[in-house]
Amino acid sequence: MIKGHVALVTGAGSGLGAATARHLASLGATVACIDLTEGAAAAVAADIGGLALGADVSDAAAVEAAFDRLLEKLGVPRVVVSCAGIGTAARILPRDGSLTIGAFERTLRVNLLGTYTVMSVAARAIAAAEPLDGDGARGVIINTASIAYEDGQIGQAAYSASKGGVASMTLPASRELARFGIRVMTIAPGLFETSMSAGLPDDVRAEILKAVPFPSRMGDANEFARLVQCIVENPMLNGSVIRLDAAARMPIK
Numbered sequence: 001m002i003k004g005h006v007a008l009v010t011g012a013g014s015g016l017g018a019a020t021a022r023h024l025a026s027l028g029a030t031v032a033c034i035d036l037t038e039g040a041a042a043a044v045a046a047d048i049g050g051l052a053l054g055a056d057v058s059d060a061a062a063v064e065a066a067f068d069r070l071l072e073k074l075g076v077p078r079v080v081v082s083c084a085g086i087g088t089a090a091r092i093l094p095r096d097g098s099l100t101i102g103a104f105e106r107t108l109r110v111n112l113l114g115t116y117t118v119m120s121v122a123a124r125a126i127a128a129a130e131p132l133d134g135d136g137a138r139g140v141i142i143n144t145a146s147i148a149y150e151d152g153q154i155g156q157a158a159y160s161a162s163k164g165g166v167a168s169m170t171l172p173a174s175r176e177l178a179r180f181g182i183r184v185m186t187i188a189p190g191l192f193e194t195s196m197s198a199g200l201p202d203d204v205r206a207e208i209l210k211a212v213p214f215p216s217r218m219g220d221a222n223e224f225a226r227l228v229q230c231i232v233e234n235p236m237l238n239g240s241v242i243r244l245d246a247a248a249r250m251p252i253k
């Protein structure tokens, strides 16, 4: 379902998405790279002979338009990996008495609604495609949560809620899309070396790394990409959330 097929990666302009796009291309896939930052997607797409598509995943019309272009240029993607997302750090009750409801809404729109939107548009196209094997497999959708869905820190109520939603969608989505031969899986990464984690305060990152048993380091984006490959290549992986975290459990803050 990789070599000689089309794949779609969102958030492909950076970090885990970029590494996944590159890895799938190295395995013989033709990869469409969606990102809010079209230039970043274009740089990755140019490197791997893929297609760059600029779109905000929280904007359904933009996602549908990007998908229409993907179908026109490359055809139906059989592997869809949603990495697009934002990290939000905001207290429910900051000292200044402000409300952080806007930050919550923005986080849920991108991380949860954006993931649902891409999954919906992709599933519609994949369900109409020819089955690829004796099982009737047509494709696999892999979403990205975070260990914060279970170990959320102070200031991560919005982020953890968004990732908890992504994790919770996995089983019902896999149950519903089974009739179309579409598998749905979620990866919940721990701390990985990307632009997102680079933006964390040094003390926050240091505290988290103390709680990473082995290997006690940040993950490499290629290690995420290799799990994507494993999921695609093993048809028995369906409806589950896989923590990819070196046994980390995040501290309270």
Ligand SMILES: C[C@H](O)CC(=O)SCCNC(=O)CCNC(=O)[C@H](O)C(C)(C)COP(=O)(O)OP(=O)(O)OC[C@H]1O[C@@H](n2cnc3c(N)ncnc32)[C@H](O)[C@@H]1OP(=O)(O)O
Residues within 6 Å of the ligand: 087, 088, 089, 090, 091, 093, 094, 095, 096, 145, 146, 147, 148, 153, 154, 155, 156, 189, 190, 191, 196, 197, 200, 204, 208, 250, 253
């Ligand atoms: C990215 C991948 O998915 C993997 C991961 O998830 S990696 C983990 C990422 N972790 C995070 O992003 C952490 C998110 N949280 C934060 O960054 C911080 O909590 C925050 C920026 C929201 C707040 O920062 P913080 O340092 O607490 O500053 P601030 O809110 O001003 O509070 C300073 C002090 O005032 C106190 N205070 C804050 N709000 C208060 C209030 N409403 N009333 C009274 N006291 C208050 C706090 O107790 C704090 O003291 P503390 O040291 O005992 O906590």
Ligand SMILES: NC(=O)c1ccc[n+]([C@@H]2O[C@H](COP(=O)([O-])OP(=O)(O)OC[C@H]3O[C@@H](n4cnc5c(N)ncnc54)[C@H](O)[C@@H]3O)[C@@H](O)[C@H]2O)c1
Residues within 6 Å of the ligand: 010, 011, 012, 013, 014, 015, 016, 017, 034, 035, 036, 037, 040, 055, 056, 057, 058, 083, 084, 085, 086, 087, 110, 114, 144, 145, 146, 147, 188, 189, 190, 191, 192, 193, 194, 195, 196, 197
């Ligand atoms: N890096 C980590 O430690 C870590 C850990 C757990 C989960 N995650 C999750 O992994 C995913 C990838 O994160 P990353 O570390 O590679 O971050 P990153 O910031 O390096 O990459 C995220 C990419 O998503 C794009 N993006 C953001 N909002 C978008 C939107 N509305 N529409 C389209 N594209 C958008 C950004 O432009 C960026 O290129 C995110 O969902 C993140 O929450 C990251």
